[in-house]
Amino acid sequence: MNTLDWTLLRAFLAVVETGSLSAAAARIGATQPTLSRHIRALETALGVTLFTRSARGLDPTEAALGLIDAARAMGEAAETFALKAQGRAQGLRGTVRITASVMVANLLLPPILADLRAAEPCIQIELVASDQAQNLLRRDADIAIRMFDPTQNALIARRLGEAPLGLFGTHGYFERRGRPRTVADLDEHDVLGFDRSDALLRAYAAHGLRAARTDFPIRCDDQMAYWNLMRAGAGLGFAQVLLAGRHPELEQAQIGLALAPLPVWLVLHEEVRGNARIRRVADFVTDALGALLRGG
Numbered sequence: 001m002n003t004l005d006w007t008l009l010r011a012f013l014a015v016v017e018t019g020s021l022s023a024a025a026a027r028i029g030a031t032q033p034t035l036s037r038h039i040r041a042l043e044t045a046l047g048v049t050l051f052t053r054s055a056r057g058l059d060p061t062e063a064a065l066g067l068i069d070a071a072r073a074m075g076e077a078a079e080t081f082a083l084k085a086q087g088r089a090q091g092l093r094g095t096v097r098i099t100a101s102v103m104v105a106n107l108l109l110p111p112i113l114a115d116l117r118a119a120e121p122c123i124q125i126e127l128v129a130s131d132q133a134q135n136l137l138r139r140d141a142d143i144a145i146r147m148f149d150p151t152q153n154a155l156i157a158r159r160l161g162e163a164p165l166g167l168f169g170t171h172g173y174f175e176r177r178g179r180p181r182t183v184a185d186l187d188e189h190d191v192l193g194f195d196r197s198d199a200l201l202r203a204y205a206a207h208g209l210r211a212a213r214t215d216f217p218i219r220c221d222d223q224m225a226y227w228n229l230m231r232a233g234a235g236l237g238f239a240q241v242l243l244a245g246r247h248p249e250l251e252q253a254q255i256g257l258a259l260a261p262l263p264v265w266l267v268l269h270e271e272v273r274g275n276a277r278i279r280r281v282a283d284f285v286t287d288a289l290g291a292l293l294r295g296g
Contacts, residue, residue, distance in 0.1 A: 011038035105129035161293030190235035
């Protein structure tokens, strides 16, 4: 055997990591019969049995376990190769995938992307609205807008500015319940909380405030639903000042609570910075979103 088809190794690695043909096929976008043929072809080429069937699915044999690290190294090399090739694509044509938080994707990016489409009609955009960090090293996205400091290596990060936070309610809410003047007054108000996330509890604790989950009468982890609950007058909610300032029905509660602003970063993999269309989109979003954060 002089050469080994990477497609076969890719199938092997997917089955090892998922434990079944069906899950592996879903991961790499192949059919289950095709994946099964690839595994048999690899076993024939190597002259070893790689998997045995069990109640749990497919278990790797000792021979397979000895090949996993090498296969993973080849997979990482293949991903690096693809990133480098993508980074050398020079045309302002094709698709760029952007991921951003639910709030940014819904409330800040749409007009920016509309302007981008007008300026660059040959560039297509895929927008992923998610509060989960997409893995740029795995090419889950080309560009990420993040509200936290990047930690992964091999990433280029541009700090676009900061998004100040405040506590807001509708005029109708304040007319019904009065306006809190101090942090202690919040005990007499409905503050919207999070459901399974403990982020708000941790934020309270960081400010020396004691709170339990049940102190928040309405709880929701979906940021757009949280935003709409606040705008509906269901309670006081924490929101970006930039976004709340666009809605005259909202009023900031002046209670002397100092909230750390959210940093806003644009992040991309260093291997794709030479890609003309990705660089063009990154520069466009940087300029437009940066101007918004600066109040321009």
